[in-house]
Amino acid sequence: MGVKLLLDKANVPEIRGYEVYRREGGYRSVEKALKEMNPESIVEEVKKSGLRGRGGAGFPTGMKWSFIAKPEGVPRHLVCNADESEPGTFKDRYLMEFLPHLLLEGLIVSSFALGANDTYIYIRGEYAWITDILEEAINEAKANGWLGKNILGTGFECNIYVHRGAGAYICGEETALIESLEGKRGNPRIKPPFPAIQGVWQRPTVVNNVETLAAIVPIINMGGEEYAKIGIGRSTGTKLISACGNINKPGVYEIDMTISVEEFIYSDEYCGGIKGGKQLKACIPGGSSVPILPANLLLKTATGETRYMNYESLSDGGFATGSMLGSGGFIVLDEDQCIVKNTLTLARFYRHESCGQCSPCREGTGWMEKILHKIEHGHGTIADIDLLWDIQRKIEGNTICPLGDAAAWPVAAAIRHFRDEFEWHINNPVLSQTSNFGLQHYADPIHVPA
């Protein structure tokens, strides 16, 4: 069993309620932070911990916090990003559903560190029942003196509010989230100014992921240095991975980032192997936006090294032969899955979720879906593959927010690694409607395009 820092108490009966949570040692980090530490020393601990944002981009949290502007007399805000809409990702949901007080505890300490008195949890609208769970937990925390005015007699005031979104993946992007929190359409803002200078209501704002903010609790309890000893290299601490697709045990797992991808997929402690004794074909290891990898490049890097479940190892080889840890949404595809169809559903997703502000993203996502639809349904031509490649290249890097890149990458990676499956679809328009390309040579060493 690996180290568990977030989910170690997840199976304690009634841990969702305040009584049990507190009895199990909950809210100790608030006592320590408010009584023995000050905002600067908390930021220092977080820097030492090496914690990187768990929302997908992996930006160092301590550094992000140190950027927040502190103009005289202007309130600052912390916003917890619980929009969780990246296909394959369902870890924040698990944390909030079963350990709501852990998130609140992390939020109180983080608010104190940032000098924020009014903190918001922006939760995706579909998680309606979790909104109720969080509000119940907030009421309990308030009733027990952990929220409100003068917490622990220190004079610090903290209020936490839950703000429900209404169905829009783009609102997970931090500036779109801020617009949405202001009651507007979720159109990402042009940066700069960055939220740390002008965020919600033009006030300095930090946006962090649910898991990032929950991780503040063990960091304060054990100290940043101890936290940094877990894991490897710049992948410190533990990471929640939500595993789904064709595996025996889909679910949310807390891993320390030293285990290999192979162990994660095949050991009984985690995914428990491929369902039905089938073979692994491919995997999208960090949420739908990151490059898909064929089995061989997933388990080993292009140079034959074992691949591990951490930031560095998963991105080894860049986009040519690697992928990313991303949000931790781990999607496994078995030998029966069709790469063209899978890519089509993702292209449709990004077309649906594009906010429409930038033409490369708005038009490009639509075109990619149309062409993939054509190929999938037996009407494609070989030139369509090159056209797809051309479109994705013209989106990447040419848009206001990273959704454009997120839409381009899955298509690019599918073509890069599975081009012959696309060709097979096109050359066998009738057969491909009733049967799949299958594994073919995807378990063999793969030719890497320059």
Place this chain on the structure above:
Amino acid sequence: MTYTFNETQMAELNRLVAHYPEGKQKSALLPALHLAQDSFDGWLPTELMDYVASLLHIEPIEVYEVASFYSMFNLKPVGKFIFEVCQTGPCMISGSDDIIAYIQQQLAIKPGETTKDGVFTLKLVECLGACGYAPMMQVGKIFREHLTKEKVDSIIAEYRATVTK
């Protein structure tokens, strides 16, 4: 038709508005639209959006442009229960196509349609954050997960029973 919140609904609106700083009551728009949609017929007619605008002291256009942006707000009448079935990659590779076809067959409607008796609407949606528990759909506030044909049958029967009572 004109709409008015009852006392409980008004209290809930005031609780939501109080979450934001003075003068920033527009921030309560998304929560307020959820409240409005849930309080009446499950969708947002223009008159209802105008009512929300008046409550938040904003222009009606500010409400329309927001309501049309977010997928959870219905701008057309819907059935009493909406089956929102996820069709994105992880659900697709876990068998959502079969479930979608089965629901269409059982309810005799296509995606986007409502049954003649006005009880069910079928909607295909994108990832709802339940990929590990696929295939799945959202019905009202809750998720129905690990769907099989048998489970779909019993879910349909369950909701039917609540209206015939």
